[in-house]
Amino acid sequence: MNVYRLATRRGRAALGATLTIVALFLGAGTASAAVMPAASSTQSVKGVEVPMAVAAATDVKGKTFAVATDTTFAPFEFRNGGGDLVGIDMDLLHAIAENQGFSVDIKSLGFDAALQALQSNQVQGVIAGMSITDKRKLIFDFSDPYFDSGVQMAVAKDNETVKTYADLKGKTVAVKRGTEGETFANSIKDANGFTVKALADSATIYDDVKAGNSVAVFDDYPVLAYGVSQNNGLKIVTPKEAGSSYGFAVNKAQNSDLLAAFDAGLANLKANGDYQKILDKYLSAPETAKQTSFFDLLVNSFPALMKGLGMTLLATGLSLIIALVLGVVFGFFKVGESRILRIVASIYVEIFRGTPLLVQAFFFYFGLPQLTGQPLDVLSAGVITLSLNAGAYMTEIVRGGIQSVDPGQLEASRSLGLGYVTSMRRVVVPQAIKIMTPSFINQFVITLKDTSLLAVIGFAELTYQGQQIYAANFRTGETLLIVAALYFIVIFVLTQLSNVLDRKFNK
């Protein structure tokens, strides 16, 4: 999956691309981002107010801040076996919040989505293993660096021939698109004569090496170190290249008190040794996970996947009910006498059939709040997207169903003196429903599967939960197999049930 990460990640190119995408269908994204730096020239308080190791920014005390993060970027943020979001970023942020007396509400959205959520003011801060870059500094204010990263090379565990960059001659190297690993690989590929292949995420590039398509990966050292400790099948063979630093970000010239509190808390944690403890927990002494059986994976991932499945069914159910109402209303508009209503219905259908569901989801989650200033939670945005999208198809199903009823039926009913509404209700619609039922069942299955696209905006449905799991344990194939099997079982059972009901009631 991870199509959404095509828009890149932590590298320098990332933000520009993200902004371009937002700007493309909003026209507003870049405009507001471009205006902000001008207003932020006073932003120089950072660090000044924290002269001592034991400091506190008092104006954040007791407040709660929404902070967005990635879905999974181990070891900075990922879900442990119990489904809790943990990692260096999480532990650090919670420790700083406790130290400074404020609370955080973590939103696990995905990297690009987190940045967009920050820009649309749905959250006050982002902590997501984000490199501090000049480009990003135009739009965000960063905390003091809390982590120094750097690129390392890793090869398959049993590979004894590739030990240095020079050994890569004539070979292929996998990198994560948009990362510093990619930038570094490209900078030395000509000198060392290898080819660079950019893929969407860490789990995928490791899989690429294990599958023998590439011989090595270049990735950020903490990510790589954590992956190795989790039995990703690789080993690290080179020392760390000097790299970038990670920082906590807020919107330019906004929430400076939160930023100051973060810096103050970070300084305190560094001084009292807690900072190093957190790092060691994930990097120096990673508890090397023993490779568990498929059955263990199934048992361990089951609670999280069931939670995801519940969300999938909830979103599907709500969306279908609303879509049915929309479909009936607009479907009747389409077969009705009024030209205006016919046009209204046609425009609705064309818009939602003529644009990708993914773009619609982005629009309702990120775009609409920017236009209205009214934040929208991910379930609402997801259900709105799916309802309107499925509603467009339902409209066509209803129109087709009604129009496929012999016009002689309506004429016979009208000739008896029955009105249009009564004729529809008693004569046409009952026959149309029978014709429409298979299409309804079909749409139901499509909508259920479409909920998986909402993983993109961080909706914690089944696919999202699956991504979380394999991004933390690197068992992509097995995890996806379980996820696919769950979809299959649920869809199979529900379609069989629908067909039984169809046969029973639509004799």
Added chain:
Amino acid sequence: MSATTENDAPAKIIVRDLKKSFGANEVLKGINVEIAEGEVVCVIGPSGSGKSTFLRCLNKLEDITAGSVTVDGYDLTDPTVDLNAVRQHIGMVFQHFNLFPHMSALQNIMLAPVELKKLDKAGARAQGMDLLKRVDLAEKADARPASLSGGQKQRVAIARALAMSPGIMLFDEATSALDPEMVGEVLQVIRDLAAEGMTMVVVTHEMGFAREVADRVIFMDGGVICEQGTPEEIFSNAQQPRLQEFLAKVL
């Protein structure tokens, strides 16, 4: 109501200069006719001459392009006239029956009286059974249309059209879709209605039947009434060459 027939009863249906176009295609080119209470009018003519369109204008299943149709004193082209109320007094029988397939024979008949609150459920059921007995199908009350023969379907359709006790019945080639052996049973029902004094407009290809039951026969061709008269005048003494030609083909 200025129009009267010879016996001075007010005409049940008055059609004045009726024109009907589908887009640029003018199908009815000015029809003038009056039909008296209790009169049985058979409409004959070649296919495509506008017979069905004419019939469908009489209960305004088709929008009327120009002219007027007055039924029981109500001008159907007047937008303030309650068409649904007028239609309750005009039963219509279609070539392809148009029975409601998701209802039993009895439910087909009961639908309008119950929905339009003419009768309560029990009353409509009793009336429906009476009507089914009248068309000799009492034993098929609970059968779905799909399980009935063509002749049976059309008899149920006639019973359904009678459920609102209409004063006028319109038949559009009621026997054309039937196997020959079933034509007789349907014609018998129509014949009985005629004998009871129902006002009827019957579009038909059954010349023998028209000759037998009609008070008046109208020959339509090219969207106009080409010739009309008693069955004797039409079938034995045709004046217009087009009618003579038509009769030569069908008789």
